[in-house]
Amino acid sequence: MTSPEHQSPDPEPTKPTGSAAPQYKDRIYRSLAGIVGGVLLLAVIGWLGVDAVFAGEGRTPWLALAAMLFLVPLIVAYTLRPAVYVNDDRLRVRNPFRVIVLPWGQVASLRSGFTNEVFAESGAKYQLWALPVSLRARSKANRQEARAAAQAARKGGGGAGGAVEGPRRHESDLAMAEMRELHERRRGDEAAQGEVTVRWAYEIAAPAVAGAVLLAVLLAVG
Template identity: 50%
Template sequence: MTSQDRTTPPPQQYAERSYRSPAALAGGALLLLLGLWLGGDALLRGDTHTRLTALFALLLGVPLVTAFTLRPLVRAGEERLVVRNPFRTITLPWTAVEGLRAGYSTEVLTDGATYQMWAIPVSLRQRKKAGRQAMRGTAARPRFGPHADAGDGPAPRAMADQALDELREVRERAAHRDTPRDEPVAVRWAYAVLAPLAVGAVGLVVMLAL
């Protein structure tokens, strides 16, 4: 056997997972189209005061809608979890993640801090629907006979709970790999969103006061 044959195989690579809210994406796109249509009409047809008001309203509204609908994202890789929320992005190495939970919102827990994950909203309606489906499946399953286990399978889960189950699996895999232990949690503010939002808010207040 040659030295090449005795080489340890490289660790298995897993695809990066991304999570976003389809409802938020659709709602944000519709709101942006409506706002741009109304604001564009005011910019084209209005007087000077109306045009300036519309301009500042767009500077306020477009970043605000984008921040809460299109921007949120959760990306899970082999070494770290990236949580992009409306106004900041948190990069957490898996060694810093102590837990993941979903109450009224999904959260990632670290030593001394808790961060919400806006891209994975919790729907109580989905949870109730999944619970009803699970109960109907259990009630319809025969208790005895050759088909007693025919209905066995994964119980229905809400989308947020499914996403957290997948994230926990990625975290468990990361715990069995040799990864750096001293990588800090990084928090970056979204100044590209905050700057025009602040300018629009101040300008709109001034225009409405005139």
């Protein structure tokens, strides 16, 4: 089961920049399972690829190099790269092939369904790859919440006191709840205004395309 890694804000505020409220370092949300899986895949490909390069014969070393050039950027893009950076002024989404920066004033909503998504005021939708949805964990949390509510009702009816433990929500749902709360607080602030920017990750796409072309050429020439 995937679970995003949540890095809390640095307790020491940075130097204020024209605002009475101190600014903090970004909170970072990432998928721990994605990172672990990516490292394992890179290790396997590296082991097989290096062995093929040094022990292979004929075209095998070149095929191995082309395959690594194609696969390694893709694995990095989909496992190690995705992250969501959050601070008081904006949301920065680092997806496999794009980096989207959305000031809170430009965020219309944050929605959770089969995927976690952020909607801009313009209507554009961006998926949060770093926060995968666990429908199983969400269903379990809903059942726990229903049981906790029933237990609280029984205790209330019988005059008994005591706190009832709430459901344990999936980490991605907790992250989305935190971002929604911050969005509601900060969307009207002057420092949280600006334009949405999108940058393509050519440093990921270019080597993957080059590897795909080289691999196709090697396979075509036989």
